[in-house]
Amino acid sequence: MSDLSHLTDLTDLTAPENGGIVPMSLRTVHFVMPGGVDDPSAPSGGNAYDRRVCLDLPGFGWQPVRQPVPGDWPRPGTAARHELARILRELPDGTAVLLDGLVACGVPEIVVPEAERLRLAVLVHLPLGDETGLDAAVAADLDARERAVLRAVPAVIATSDWAVRRLVSHHGLAPDRVHRAAPGADIEPLAPGTDGVSHLLCVAAVTPRKGQHRLVEALAAVRDLPWTCELVGGLGHDPGYVADLRALIERYGLADRLRLTGPRSGADLDARYAAADLMVLTSYAETYGMAVTEALARGIPVLATDVGGLPEAVGRAPDAGVPGILVPPEDPAALAAELRGWFGEADVRRRLKAAARARRAALDGWASTARSLAAVLGALAGTPRRVA
Structure with a gap:
């Protein structure tokens, strides 16, 4: 199979029966992510993941529309809350939306009502309460907020088997609603090192x-x-x-x-x-x-x-x-x-x-990650919007 991960426009390529290649429309997913996703002064694994899967998803039938939301997530100020609410409110009913958990999980009052009309999936890079150094009351509040969000949406995506088990057990989620999409890796030249040890x-x-x-x-x-x-x-x-x-x-x-x-x-x-x-x-x-x-x-x-x-x-x-x-x-x-x-x-x-x-x-490449995400989005497109 050809590697289509380089495609980033609004067409996909598929081989018809005669062996030729014709364009077809991609399905659209709005990807809500932190506003600093491209900030080189504040790199993170979550930001790198979000950026990279946007490049690879078109090869598997989905065109991401990036929706960065500036703010001090997961505890945003008023302006950030209003911006997130506006973005979700203006999307048509039935729109597929992938939300970075850093943005989504701290604001159930904004996200949960939209789960009744939008097709929402939340990508959890790190459970909010697992951040070290939080005040106990703050951690408990974030934990409860995250639980409300993840129980309301039809699909949750975690980045490892351990994280899947953690979310299912900790938040009482149905196992068939929590999916794994592990980060990929680009094979790089072998590191020569310094002296082999020090x-x-x-x-x-x-x-x-x-x-x-x-x-x-x-x-x-x-x-x-x-x-x-x-x-x-x-x-x-x-x-x-x-x-x-x-x-x-x-x-x-x-x-x-x-x-x-x-x-x-x-x-x-x-x-x-x-x-x-x-x-x-x-x-x-x-x-x-x-x-x-x-x-x-x-x-x-x-x-x-x-x-x-x-x-x-x-x-x-x-x-x-x-x-x-x-x-x-x-x-x-x-x-x-x-x-x-x-x-x-x-x-x-x-x-x-x-x-x-x-x-x-x-090592698995990022195409494997995008394939896993595309499978979740594809199943999401065929599910009822309201979650019991």
Whole structure:
């Protein structure tokens, strides 16, 4: 089958019986997403996912109409709420709408009434209550709001099998209404690394949920090893946490070896991956972990916390080799011990690198993600609008 993922206009291509190629109209889906989806200063896996599937959905019969809504989601101000309400209100009855959960799940008073006339699907990148560092009352409120939204819409999309199970059990959703569309990965050139062992890379927004303070503590415990480490990710999500992290780095005397470089994208980000010998991710919660597959797409082994969908992202090579090491999220000592093993055991490094290269060749591409989303949208088009 031809790869049609490059199509981004309002025509699809299909092969008729005579073997020729003729255009046909695509079905339209309005994709409501955060206003900062294209902001290079605030990169996120959710934004990258949203942007990429917009490119690939036309190859599977759906033309996305992007509807970015500026605002401080999931707790927006009045202007953002009014804009979202206006967008949904002006769509004709029966319109297919894909909503990013960051926008949709915090405002059931806007979304739920529209579920009676629009065909809504909500894409959950991270359950709202799973964000680390929230006040307990705020987390409980967001959790209740998300539950109201997800129970009202006919289709919910999660990014891993773990996230599907989490949403079904936590919100009491019917299993046949929750679908998986895991992020894809673009196979990149193999990363040459630095010296094969010493340069560590963490790609993640600097926030409590990503747990960079645990990485700093682990690195302080192995300061006798010749490592360097780069933390690549947005610094504007939680300035207080960033300030505390910088103070922790200074306290341990690691400022000359551990750098916060801020967000990077394009060729600049590619260069950071190319120099990496080992990818490290110390998150407390992840529905999948796109940074892991971005590293594996370059043959870089992974050391990550055993939480959420991260084991799925790490996965296995076709020969069952594991291209990474998983450690508990609250155990810097375990992380430090694995780092000592990485530095001290050449056989461990060879095994992990071989498995990472084999996993790289077997990663699913973004066409697989778009195919899964298109299947959900296709089923949505044939379902009654009102959900009992």
